[in-house]
Amino acid sequence: MWTRRLAVAALGVFLAVPLSAEVAPLKVVATTGMIADAVRQVGGDAVEVKALMGPGVDPHAYRQTRTDIVALTRADLVLWHGLYLEAQMESFMQDLSEKRTVVALADQLPTSILRGHDDYDDKFDPHVWMAPALWKLMIDEVETALSTVLPEKAEIFAANAQAHQSELDALVAYGQNTLSKVPDNRRVLLSAHDAFGYFGREYGFEVMGVQGISTQSEAGLNRISALVDMLVDRQITAVFVESSVSDRSVRALIEGAAAQGHEVQIGGELFSDAMGADGTYEGTYVGMLDHNITTISSAFGADVPARGMNGKLSAGF
Template sequence: MSSCFGLVACVEDSERAAMTLEQAEVYRVRCTVGMITDIVRNVAGDYAQVEGIIGEGVDPHLYKPTRGDVIALSQADVVFYNGLLLEGKMTDVLVRVASTGKPVKAVTEAILDDTDYLLNREDGSEHTDPHVWMDVGGWMRAVPVVAETLAAFDPEHADEYRANAATYVEQLKALDAYAKTAIASIPEGQRVLVTAHDAFQYLGRAYGIEVRGIQGVSTESEAGVRDLEDLVDFIVERQIPAVFVETSVADKNVRALVEGARARRHDVVIGGSLFSDAMGPAGSYEGSYIGMIDHNVTTITNALGGSAKGFRQ
């Protein structure tokens, strides 16, 4: 099993030395995807200006960094990324930024060597599935990585970072418990999640729901006619009541499933739109990690015959 380990090695030397702030002013942190940005904002509080690079509705598998992104990353004091090849097209930029000596940290560092936890992609490669945030329990393990990185960079406020991290983890524990209870309310025979691409395997394992994706883990792969036909067969045979589109992936293949099932006299509906590789609009509830997962779990549960009122109710 391999992933973007080379980049971690590239920055290892720079991370050994604790960096201190030369000025009392707010420092700049840049993150690749929204799920990471939200962790960092919760941990950093008012001590850092935290901004994400890849915005709402954007697929990080296909994203190509702009000149502005390169400048933003280069001017950052600290950079956080997912790793596990999620940001494949940004790797060269991240390596260049890391070579300057500033902290460039994979938030999945705590699980990089945990072969019992990480899932393999189902595309025949040796790479791992990067969608760890779909399992709240697994994503919690990124929070201390962020807290310790910020504490090393700004030791004056280390206690605050660790306290903020502890508070945030407690919120995530409650969200994790909600997800387990909600999905368990779906009738067992209907506990099947069919989506546009294979981004929900960690969610499936954590919360006990079978997952089928039309495309592979990376949206760079294309689904063939045979793949669609096989999935229609599965939906009709299992009498699946709903399938789901994703906000960052085109919905044409999911709609083809609906039409294919209808042609075989089984009505399956689109149960809703899920957030997979990107969160909701900035400033909205779904634009936070907790809101993203709450939306997904509640939407899935209710569309498949379970009962969920929402985490924040």
Template sequence: MSLMGRFSVSLCLVVAGLLGAVNLQADTSSRLQLVATTGMIADVLREVGGDRVEVRGLMGPGVDPHLYRQTRSDVIAMTRADAVFWNGLYLEAQLEEFLERLGERSPVFAVAETVPQEARLADEEYTGQSDPHVWMDPGRWRYVVEAIRDALSELTPEHADVFDANADDYLAELEALDVYARKVIASVPESARVLVTAHDAFGYFGDAYDFEVLGIQGFSTESEAGLARIESLVDLLVVRDIGAIFVETSVSDRNIRALIEGAEARDHQVHIGGVLYSDAMGPLDSYEGTWLGMIDHNVSVIAKALGGDVPEGGRLGRLNRLEEAP
């Protein structure tokens, strides 16, 4: 090939590369720029929105949404976003005032508040408020998936068919997870279906799967567990011969350790049955870092620790660890 020919080919490749970069930039800029408060909501946005959305989650693994305060970069991201999605029901207590003001001029969606009132559990600490932890029950989380689908279709109606299809696929996975959960939990002896955790985040789980749930702290980790609460739970552990309790990744294990020590002082051995994901999901880029993986993990760990029959690796064999926590 002549020098001029090689030059022409090279020029074409450079131009093609530049055009590709421009098109990629255009594709990225045409996506909806979204912000989600919790990882659970961010995950659903990515699943339903697909390549039509760009999602920034504010709260990563191990972050407690009850106590989270927005940073300067969070404020900038939320004010620049095409829309902001939050749980509501007073989960993001420190962000609520800002999000309500932002909603007066920008699209802001409190997705958990789409769960019908009759399907919500009452917050026993605060009259007139609901338990915000609706993601713990696939049946209630379905309302959130549908609300996100509808919100995305409202923002970009031209892509509504894509969001519908993605949501249908995701809801099918949600239903399969619910079937799995009911199967493995049915293998737990009825007398062992007592779940003791650091704070009361598993009420919807207990309601859906017929578990008695006892949290040391209330629905919000802002509430402190008093000595009387610790002592009453120690009594319960001893009297009902409960041998396993659970820690959470987003809550200090200090109170759980106090329960174990209190039971030991009464000659009753209690061990940590596992680590659960309550207000935050697992590590980024892991199966447990998705809502489906988070719930699969929780269901599998709880059932196994309390005497149930659980397949290796959980529903899809993808769980990294089901052994007891150290």
């Protein structure tokens, strides 16, 4: 009788578990929106992603909150950018890596393809997302990280990565075609901080920032004065503000040029260290770069599609 009761109890437990139960999604925490988007593209339904830094957030200055710490310590996988982008979080991430699976994705890239850092001899420009061709390499790193933690889904991750990289190939081509319409004498991209170096290298623009690679670097009066003189001497008519950086220094340039009788306008707001609003096209990596490419091209007089590469941009041109 006792044996029969045990058998019935065991059968009840077995029947209580759905036969088609799915494995819970992999919990991934990413520091930036760009990395979170990459994880969603590669991981699909197999991942549940949380981004610590939302629209308008500057990763150079960001410090983890108590809520972040809880999410990070409970994650199956933590992905951060590295290359000293999240400078204020480095020590925490290094400590966390002793307890959780933590990967600094951009640190895996070969240094031969990276730009030097203007403030530190032993570090590199972290803004690799500004060049879609480089971001394809970051997608490979995301695929590797996910497959290492969840090897049974490796084939799915590989297929998703390849499909997304095809989208990035189309983005590269759109950038080359659209930005090539900007006349050579106008190919100067000046913004709040030096976030567009890889963009300039890929698309043939001279790039300048009021501040250096990090938003934590200071822009002195001599720097402002030199840039104003450059705008006037070279008759540059458009400069750009950034969604995650104060526009105060850029507006100082415009006022300085005006004092010398030269009119400079804001060519538009660019996404530099953060993407657009969640749930929007600009809140995806492709949408972010589509916006930047189309905005820059339009500001310098190039003929651009009314709503960008995919016809999805929120604002028309």
